[in-house]
Amino acid sequence: MFASELGLGWVFDQAFYRIMQTTFYKYQGTGNDFVMIDDRSESFDVQDLALVTKLCDRKFGVGADGLILIRNHPDFDFEMIYFNADGSQSMCGNGARCAVAFSGFLGIIQVKTSFLAVDGPHEAILKDGIVELLMINVPGIEAKGDDCFVNTGTQHHVRLVEDIQNYPVFSEGKKMRYHEMYAPGGTNVNFMEPISEDEIFVRTYERGVEDETLSCGTGVTAAAIVFAQDKTDAEVKIKTLGGNLSVRFHKNEDGSMDNVWLIGPATQVFKGEIEI
Numbered sequence: 001m002f003a004s005e006l007g008l009g010w011v012f013d014q015a016f017y018r019i020m021q022t023t024f025y026k027y028q029g030t031g032n033d034f035v036m037i038d039d040r041s042e043s044f045d046v047q048d049l050a051l052v053t054k055l056c057d058r059k060f061g062v063g064a065d066g067l068i069l070i071r072n073h074p075d076f077d078f079e080m081i082y083f084n085a086d087g088s089q090s091m092c093g094n095g096a097r098c099a100v101a102f103s104g105f106l107g108i109i110q111v112k113t114s115f116l117a118v119d120g121p122h123e124a125i126l127k128d129g130i131v132e133l134l135m136i137n138v139p140g141i142e143a144k145g146d147d148c149f150v151n152t153g154t155q156h157h158v159r160l161v162e163d164i165q166n167y168p169v170f171s172e173g174k175k176m177r178y179h180e181m182y183a184p185g186g187t188n189v190n191f192m193e194p195i196s197e198d199e200i201f202v203r204t205y206e207r208g209v210e211d212e213t214l215s216c217g218t219g220v221t222a223a224a225i226v227f228a229q230d231k232t233d234a235e236v237k238i239k240t241l242g243g244n245l246s247v248r249f250h251k252n253e254d255g256s257m258d259n260v261w262l263i264g265p266a267t268q269v270f271k272g273e274i275e276i
């Protein structure tokens with residue numbers, strides 16, 4: 001209802017309307033796209049999952065694979081709060097790279113940053129539109145039949161396949177995403193094919209989007225770790241449907257990984273106003 005309907009007049013209508021407006025930005029990292037909101041005022045209601053799903057809806061909202069809030073934190077440059085398109089929360093590698101680029105745009109950070117995400121603290125370097133993101137340490141690779149499972153801040157099943165361009169990512173991904181061994185939370189599902197001795201192609205079915213996305217940062221990190229598991233210091237190039245990324249890591253004697261870096265572009269696409 002407008003204020004004028006309450007007899008308060010046009011001036012109050014304008015004030016009331018402005019209060020409802022929030023600026024958002026759209027970012028993409030190798031085609032994984034996000035609604036990005038500077039929420040340092042903490043005015044976004046994080047309990048309002050219907051609003052998150054509405055904003056991410058590609059027909060009725062802005063349209064995105066996820067929504068990210070940037071908030072202040074006493075011990076870090078900023079905190080990233082990430083929601084999948086269905087309102088669930090997790091770590092997001094491409095989202096974190098976009099959050100770093102957005103924080104640079106907002107003037108919160110310059111080149112180096114340390115910020116907090118749901119899986120813990122991260123460091124990153126922002127230079128010429130490329131974000132190098134330090135991921136959490138990875139405890140190791142678990143065998144899952146012929147496939148593998150790796151936690152790179154969130155859950156990832158990884159399968160080696162042939163002819164990846166024609167692989168049924170949606171149907172096979174959906175099967176593993178809901179497989180009983182991952183119940184009740186489920187998992188993201190990645191399919192990878194080696195291109196050369198240091199390059200792979202990766203396609204991902206993403207939990208929370210419930211579809212294949214053009215790229216998944218934590219997913220390609222998991223795939224790179226499986227691919228180069230025999231190396232002590234690895235550098236893997238990755239092609240996705242949405243562009244190119246790279247991952248480097250150090251493998252310890254106990255099978256764990258540290259110094260895990262995800263590297264690639266993060267780009268602002270447009271800016272708009274929404275009523276929330």
Ligand SMILES: N[C@@H](CCC[C@H](N)C(=O)O)C(=O)O
Pocket residue numbers: 032084089090091092093094095154155188206207208209213215216217218219
């Ligand atoms: N696209 C993300 C992964 C998002 C998290 C995932 N959907 C989950 O529920 O774990 C990325 O770039 O890492």
